[in-house]
Amino acid sequence: GQNIDQPTEMTATEGAIVQINCTYQTSGFNGLFWYQQHAGEAPTFLSYNVLDGLEEKGRFSSFLSRSKGYSYLLLKELQMKDSASYLCAVRVPSGYSTLTFGKGTMLLVSP
Amino acid sequence: GAVVSQHPSRVICKSGTSVKIECRSLDFQATTMFWYRQFPKKSLMLMATSNEGSKATYEQGVEKDKFLINHASLTLSTLTVTSAHPEDSSFYICSAPTGAGANVLTFGAGSRLTVL
Numbered sequence: 001g002q003n004i005d006q007p008t009e010m011t012a013t014e015g016a017i018v019q020i021n022c023t024y025q026t027s028g029f030n031g032l033f034w035y036q037q038h039a040g041e042a043p044t045f046l047s048y049n050v051l052d053g054l055e056e057k058g059r060f061s062s063f064l065s066r067s068k069g070y071s072y073l074l075l076k077e078l079q080m081k082d083s084a085s086y087l088c089a090v091r092v093p094s095g096y097s098t099l100t101f102g103k104g105t106m107l108l109v110s111p
Numbered sequence: 112g113a114v115v116s117q118h119p120s121r122v123i124c125k126s127g128t129s130v131k132i133e134c135r136s137l138d139f140q141a142t143t144m145f146w147y148r149q150f151p152k153k154s155l156m157l158m159a160t161s162n163e164g165s166k167a168t169y170e171q172g173v174e175k176d177k178f179l180i181n182h183a184s185l186t187l188s189t190l191t192v193t194s195a196h197p198e199d200s201s202f203y204i205c206s207a208p209t210g211a212g213a214n215v216l217t218f219g220a221g222s223r224l225t226v227l
Binding site: 098101 | 152
């Protein structure tokens with residue numbers, strides 16, 4: 001089966017940096033994705049890693065270590081609007097581009 | 112960028128009735144679409160893969176006779192919840208592969224179903 005773990009909740013203050021970790025154990029690996037989901041809304045794509053290393057995109061960065069089955073999402077200069085659930089998802093090799101999602105990390109940014 | 116349109120955003124129905132949810136790809140064709148279900152504070156669970164021109168592929172534990180999926184064209188997939196019961200109340204989200212190499216899943220806005 002597939003197992004994707006991430007913390008349930010995290011809190012941080014505005015302007016700070018927060019790192020959200022994700023570990024995975026899957027039958028195969030074909031990429032790791034991070035999505036942001038605000039309450040009652042659909043997830044929106046943040047980042048994609050398929051090779052080891054760091055991918056930076058503005059205030060958001062994502063890191064992957066395939067040998068360790070580990071990724072993190074780094075959010076810098078936190079803003080109140082960053083309060084949301086952050087979903088780690090893994091794509092396993094198959095005929096389709098399906099993703100298996102973790103339970104999500106609810107991030108609360110306070111003033 | 113690619114947009115996936117989902118309708119209705121919210122629907123309330125009586126127990127025993129059927130509800131249809133539409134998912135459309137705007138400005139691009141989607142031979143494959145995915146239907147997910149999400150309970151409050153839970154993760155997205157893949158229900159089925161919708162294939163244009165062929166039968167949908169359902170995940171283990173998902174009743175195909177209850178959740179009817181029809182991929183009528185390259186831009187439209189529908190999910191019909193038949194004989195709905197209160198336990199079917201949930202957030203249903205469709206998605207389609209987009210971008211270079213169809214690497215990224217783009218999601219619709221989701222449909223909140225409440226069965227009374």
